[in-house]
Structure formats: structure tokens, C-alpha cells
Amino acid sequence: SAVISQKPSRDICQRGTSLTIQCQVDSQVTMMFWYRQQPGQSLTLIATANQGSEATYESGFVIDKFPISRPNLTFSTLTVSNMSPEDSSIYLCSATTGLPDTQYFGPGTRLTVL
Amino acid sequence: AQKVTQAQTEISVVEKEDVTLDCVYETRDTTYYLFWYKQPPSGELVFLIRRNSFDEQNEISGRYSWNFQKSTSSFNFTITASQVVDSAVYFCALTSNNAGNMLTFGGGTRLMVKP
Numbered sequence: 001s002a003v004i005s006q007k008p009s010r011d012i013c014q015r016g017t018s019l020t021i022q023c024q025v026d027s028q029v030t031m032m033f034w035y036r037q038q039p040g041q042s043l044t045l046i047a048t049a050n051q052g053s054e055a056t057y058e059s060g061f062v063i064d065k066f067p068i069s070r071p072n073l074t075f076s077t078l079t080v081s082n083m084s085p086e087d088s089s090i091y092l093c094s095a096t097t098g099l100p101d102t103q104y105f106g107p108g109t110r111l112t113v114l
Numbered sequence: 115a116q117k118v119t120q121a122q123t124e125i126s127v128v129e130k131e132d133v134t135l136d137c138v139y140e141t142r143d144t145t146y147y148l149f150w151y152k153q154p155p156s157g158e159l160v161f162l163i164r165r166n167s168f169d170e171q172n173e174i175s176g177r178y179s180w181n182f183q184k185s186t187s188s189f190n191f192t193i194t195a196s197q198v199v200d201s202a203v204y205f206c207a208l209t210s211n212n213a214g215n216m217l218t219f220g221g222g223t224r225l226m227v228k229p
Contacts, residue, residue, distance in 0.1 A: 001161070031215055042205065042219045043159075090157050096215060100147060100166060103209075103217055105159035 002027055002095050004106035012112045013083055020079045021109045023093035028073035030098045034066070037090040037108075049076040049093075083113045116141045118208050120220035127196050128228050135191040135223045137206030143167075146210040148189045149217070150180065154202040162204075165189060196227045 003026040013019050023032065032049040047055040047068055055068035070076040080087050090110050096103040117140040127133045139148065150162040163173060165182050173180045177194045193200055206220040 033216070042221045043217075045216055048214070048216070092159060094159075094217075098215060100164075102149065102161055102164050103215070104161060105151070107156075107158040110157060 001102065002029055002097075002104045004093060004095055004104055006093060006106040006109050008109060009107065010110040010112075012114060014114055015084055017083055018079055018081045019083065019111065020077050021091055021093075023076045023078070023095075023106055025074045025095045029095040030073075031096050031103075032070060032076045033094045033103070034068060034076070034078045035092045035094065037092065039089070043092065046078070046091075049078075080111065083111075085113045087111065088113045116143075116146075116208050116210070116213055116218040118206050118218050118220035120204075120206055120223050122223045123221065124224045124226070126226045126228065129198060130195050131227075132192060132194050133196050133225065133227075135193075135204050135206075135225065137189045137191065137220060139187050139189065139206070139208045141208060141210060143210040143212050146208060148182065149207040149209075150189075150191050151205045151207065152202045153205065153222070159205070162191075193225075196225075198227050198229055201225060201227045 005024045007022045034046040035043040037043045045058050046061045047057040049055050049068050049070040051070045067079045090108045092108045094103045094105045119138045146167045148165045152160045179192045181190045203222045203224045205222045207217040209217045
């Protein structure tokens with residue numbers, strides 16, 4: 001199983017600023033994903049982070065708001081841009097070597113926007 | 115499109131009671147994978163089990179057991195002799211090769227185990 005770390009674990013940010021979240025996996029993985037979990041809700045997929053190319057975004061999420069990088073097979077970043085209070089959520093990254101492998105999750109980044 | 119339904123949004127039990135969390139899924143794919151994850155108050159998502167669509171054997175791991183029934187498209191999770199440490203939100207999830215390995219999550223069931 002992959003061990004995934006995220007930084008920061010939590011942050012409180014001001015409206016209009018941006019925050020970059022880092023996700024590090026302890027082994028090479030094929031696929032990395034970013035999810036958002038709004039308070040009291042389930043997880044919603046933001047995008048698939050593709051190594052060496054642009055991320056694939058789900059409906060309702062755009063690159064200008066959530067730019068993603070994946071420079072290699074073990075690392076990815078998600079930036080939450082021009083934040084508003086509605087962006088207050090837990091952001092989780094996950095990784096897998098592909099089916100039938102399991103998708104493992106990082107500990108999450110708890111973001112509060114004031 | 116794939117869908118996962120966890121009809122129980124919240125369950126409250128007293129310690130040592132048995133509790134079953136329901137999960138019903140929908141998919142058109144013949145090969146798919148089902149998962150259960152636990153999310154304690156700290157927020158991380160902890161993997162509990164994966165079940166392949168072609169393996170209908172039920173599984174037991176300590177106090178945890180899972181009942182996979184393709185005929186009813188259900189993948190239910192039972193905790194025997196619940197403990198306070200079992201208090202968490204539990205998510206059932208589904209994916210398949212045709213879904214690009216992306217997980218579809220249910221809404222989650224919040225389990226509260228009282229001493």
C-alpha cells in the first residue's frame with residue numbers, strides 16, 4: 001500500500017488569497033487524484049493529476065481556480081486560487097497504481113477561508 | 115453513470131451492540147470494484163476493504179464483516195460488538211476500468227457508538 005503525506009495539514013486563509021497543497025507518495029504510482037470534501041458532505045473529485053501533462057478536471061471545476069501540477073510519479077500540488085469562504089473544505093489527494101489496486105488517501109488538508 | 119447510495123445518514127448505537135451499514139450501488143459495467151473507507155474525526159480516509167465484482171465471497175476481519183450480494187447490488191458492512199473507537203463516518207465507494215479508476219462515493223454514514 002502507498003503511504004501519502006500532505007502539507008499543510010490545515011490552514012486559515014484570507015479571502016482572495018491562494019494556497020498550494022502538496023501531496024507526496026512514498027512510491028511511484030500511476031494515478032493521482034484530488035478530492036474536495038465540504039463540511040458534512042461526501043467526497044467530490046476535482047481532477048485527475050496527470051504526470052507530464054495537464055490535469056483532467058471534473059464538471060464544475062476549472063484550471064484557473066484549481067491549478068494542478070504533477071512533475072513526477074510521486075508528487076502533486078493543488079492550488080486553490082482567489083479563495084472565498086465557500087472554498088472552506090477538506091482537500092484530499094489519493095493515489096493508485098491502477099485497478100485492481102486500491103486507491104489510498106492522504107490525511108487531508110483542512111482549509112478555512114475567512 | 116455509476117451511483118452509490120448509503121441510505122443511513124446517521125446511526126447511533128450503544129457500545130457492544132452489532133450494527134450494519136448499508137450500501138447499494140448501480141453500474142452498467144460487468145467488472146467493478148467496491149470499497150469501504152472509514153473517516154474518523156481527524157479527517158483522514160482509512161481503507162478498510164476492496165471487493166471485486168467477480169468474487170462474491172463474504173469477508174470477515176476481526177469484528178468487521180462484509181456481505182456482498184450481486185443479486186441485490188448491495189455491499190453491506192457489519193461491525194460486531196461495536197466500540198467507541200468505531201465512531202466515524204463510513205463511506206462506500208465504487209469504480210471500474212470504464213470509469214477511469216475514479217471512485218464514486220456514497221453519501222457516507224455517520225456512526226456514533228456511545229459508552
